[in-house]
Amino acid sequence: MHKLGWNLLGLLVLVVMVFPVYWMVATAFKPGQQILSYTPQWFPTSPTLSNFRDAVDQPFFWHAVKNSLIIVGAVVALSVVLAFLASLALARFHFYGRKAFIVLILGVQMVPLAALIIPLYILMSRLGQVDKLTGVIAMYLTFVLPFTVWTMRGFLLGIPKELEEAAMVDGATRFGAFVRVLLPLVGPGLVATSIFAFIQAWNEFIIAYVFLHTPEKQTLMVWLASFTTLRGTEWGPLMAGATLCALPVVVFFLLVQRRIAFGLTAGAVRG
Amino acid sequence: MASVAESEFPLASRRRHRFTRQRTGRALAPYALLAPAATAIGVILGYPLYLLVKMSFEKYGLFELIKHKGRWVGTANYANILHDGQFWHVLLRTILFTVVNVTLTMVLGTAIALLLLQVSRWLRVALTTGLVLVWSVPVIVAVDIWRWMVDYEFGVANWALTELHIGNFVRHDWFANPWTGFGVITALIVWGAIPFVTITVYAGLAQVPQELLEAAAIDGAGPWAAFREVTLPLLMPIFVILTSLSIIWDFQVFQQIWVMLDFRPTSDYYTMAIYAFHQSFQISEYGLGAAIAVVMVLFMFAATLVYLRQMLRTGEVR
Numbered sequence: 038m039h040k041l042g043w044n045l046l047g048l049l050v051l052v053v054m055v056f057p058v059y060w061m062v063a064t065a066f067k068p069g070q071q072i073l074s075y076t077p078q079w080f081p082t083s084p085t086l087s088n089f090r091d092a093v094d095q096p097f098f099w100h101a102v103k104n105s106l107i108i109v110g111a112v113v114a115l116s117v118v119l120a121f122l123a124s125l126a127l128a129r130f131h132f133y134g135r136k137a138f139i140v141l142i143l144g145v146q147m148v149p150l151a152a153l154i155i156p157l158y159i160l161m162s163r164l165g166q167v168d169k170l171t172g173v174i175a176m177y178l179t180f181v182l183p184f185t186v187w188t189m190r191g192f193l194l195g196i197p198k199e200l201e202e203a204a205m206v207d208g209a210t211r212f213g214a215f216v217r218v219l220l221p222l223v224g225p226g227l228v229a230t231s232i233f234a235f236i237q238a239w240n241e242f243i244i245a246y247v248f249l250h251t252p253e254k255q256t257l258m259v260w261l262a263s264f265t266t267l268r269g270t271e272w273g274p275l276m277a278g279a280t281l282c283a284l285p286v287v288v289f290f291l292l293v294q295r296r297i298a299f300g301l302t303a304g305a306v307r308g
Numbered sequence: 309m310a311s312v313a314e315s316e317f318p319l320a321s322r323r324r325h326r327f328t329r330q331r332t333g334r335a336l337a338p339y340a341l342l343a344p345a346a347t348a349i350g351v352i353l354g355y356p357l358y359l360l361v362k363m364s365f366e367k368y369g370l371f372e373l374i375k376h377k378g379r380w381v382g383t384a385n386y387a388n389i390l391h392d393g394q395f396w397h398v399l400l401r402t403i404l405f406t407v408v409n410v411t412l413t414m415v416l417g418t419a420i421a422l423l424l425l426q427v428s429r430w431l432r433v434a435l436t437t438g439l440v441l442v443w444s445v446p447v448i449v450a451v452d453i454w455r456w457m458v459d460y461e462f463g464v465a466n467w468a469l470t471e472l473h474i475g476n477f478v479r480h481d482w483f484a485n486p487w488t489g490f491g492v493i494t495a496l497i498v499w500g501a502i503p504f505v506t507i508t509v510y511a512g513l514a515q516v517p518q519e520l521l522e523a524a525a526i527d528g529a530g531p532w533a534a535f536r537e538v539t540l541p542l543l544m545p546i547f548v549i550l551t552s553l554s555i556i557w558d559f560q561v562f563q564q565i566w567v568m569l570d571f572r573p574t575s576d577y578y579t580m581a582i583y584a585f586h587q588s589f590q591i592s593e594y595g596l597g598a599a600i601a602v603v604m605v606l607f608m609f610a611a612t613l614v615y616l617r618q619m620l621r622t623g624e625v626r
Contacts, residue, residue, distance in 0.1 A: 043423065051431070051434060058441055058445060076467065126338035126342045141349075147611075150562075152605050153360065159594065160352075162376075163376050179349055182345050242447065243562060276456060286445075
């Protein structure tokens with residue numbers, strides 16, 4: 038096949054893949070009668086923001102925004118600190134049980150959440166953490182830890198140990214070497230891992246759905262999943278709500294996409 | 309790569325050894341650094357895993373939930389599910405679902421990665437950006453989009469299929485029949501999973517030495533033979549990891565089905581995860597649900613082992 042043929046095929050793949058996302062955004066901007074039309078209106082010819090207004094006026098939208106922000110903020114802050122400490126141990130020290138811990142965090146990522154949710158519910162009800170944001174934060178924190186530790190460790194391994202050792206030879210304490218040399222270099226790693234934690238905590242649905250019963254305590258994803266108005270499913274406001282929920286993730290995702298791809302499969306082709 | 313690391317290793321460790329002797333407190337430092345993360349993982353992942361296995365041997369209903377204590381019943385829960393026709397249906401359905409979804413994801417994802425090598429530069433950039441965009445869409449958002457696209461009345465899918473004369477899809481309800489319903493769910497999942505596979509495989513393809521492909525061409529190999537004999541063996545580690553990850557993700561499918569069917573899927577739509585969830589949270593038989601979940605974990609364990617072995621082999625775990 039010639040280049041033109043391949044390009045046409047590639048273009049077709051592009052259109053098929055991107056269309057659903059386009060359709061969400063286009064629907065979000067269309068007035069009602071253009072949405073409820075038996076022949077699809079391909080472009081929002083008279084764009085309107087009324088769907089977005091309807092979406093944010095839905096009950097509990099602002100509660101959900103607040104809860105999502107609290108949960109995400111806490112998970113990001115805690116996971117970055119915990120992951121940084123743990124990865125420091127893994128990347129900079131040789132100690133008994135190190136490899137076992139690495140295998141453990143790789144393996145533990147694979148435990149299906151759908152299976153764990155049953156004993157987690159029992160555990161959390163014993164601890165009085167059902168229907169509490171703190172319980173959800175603790176669970177999200179733990180679920181992002183394996184991956185954030187793994188990613189941070191990769192970043193730390195990329196920084197030559199000789200840099201810290203040189204600083205220590207020059208009279209800096211281990212802590213001083215850490216603050217002046219390591220911390221500035223590891224900045225991008227901290228950003229990448231915190232964005233990963235952000236995306237995970239923002240997107241999670243099952244735990245929030247099972248553990249947060251009161252509508253005032255729901256997160257945005259639960260709000261979106263149970264989005265029905267008094268008039269049944271209204272596609273315009275729903276797509277506007279979906280667009281709003283996706284927007285922060287899409288933006289952050291574009292920033293760290295390479296890191297996430299490499300964390301799960303890194304080094305697989307190195308000869 | 310590996311040989312360089314090995315040759316440097318004795319020297320570095322000797323130097324480290326001297327440091328260790330100077331500071332005896334350092335021996336405990338790594339454990340102190342690991343403690344917070346290890347505690348969190350132990351309490352919220354380790355203990356529930358143990359509890360799951362324990363509960364699967366217990367009668368654990370609403371009464372036991374209030375008392376915070378299960379009642380030991382031995383293997384009764386397992387005997388119960390193994391004699392339950394529905395369990396076998398659900399297991400087979402989940403396996404079939406996983407096989408179809410993983411195969412489609414891997415084949416289409418790889419095909420698009422190979423296509424990326426053939427297209428013009430501008431289109432490659434556009435396609436990669438588009439794929440990352442799709443990848444970034446949250447699952448619940450994706451479910452809502454697909455729900456809208458296959459809406460029985462105003463969905464764009466019914467309109468398009470009718471226009472293309474594939475059949476009369478006016479007011480066609482995709483979820484009335486579980487086969488077409490699962491078809492929609494498969495489309496949604498494969499669509500969402502392709503970007504990760506494509507971008508990873510493409511990154512691997514870029515590392516295949518060009519000389520090897522040229523040598524194969526000189527030896528008279530066609531494009532397909534070159535792919536099979538040169539590219540495929542080199543990319544095998546990537547394929548193993550991607551396939552085991554996909555199996556793990558697809559076998560435990562829950563939210564796509566749950567939300568797509570409005571939080572109340574009929575039993576025709578039960579997969580292992582939904583079946584376990586239904587037994588525990590909807591009819592309050594937590595012990596039975598735990599037993600189903602244990603079976604699910606055991607099935608996924610094989611895929612996890614393959615993944616771990618490959619990750620260890622590629623030398624990532626040093």
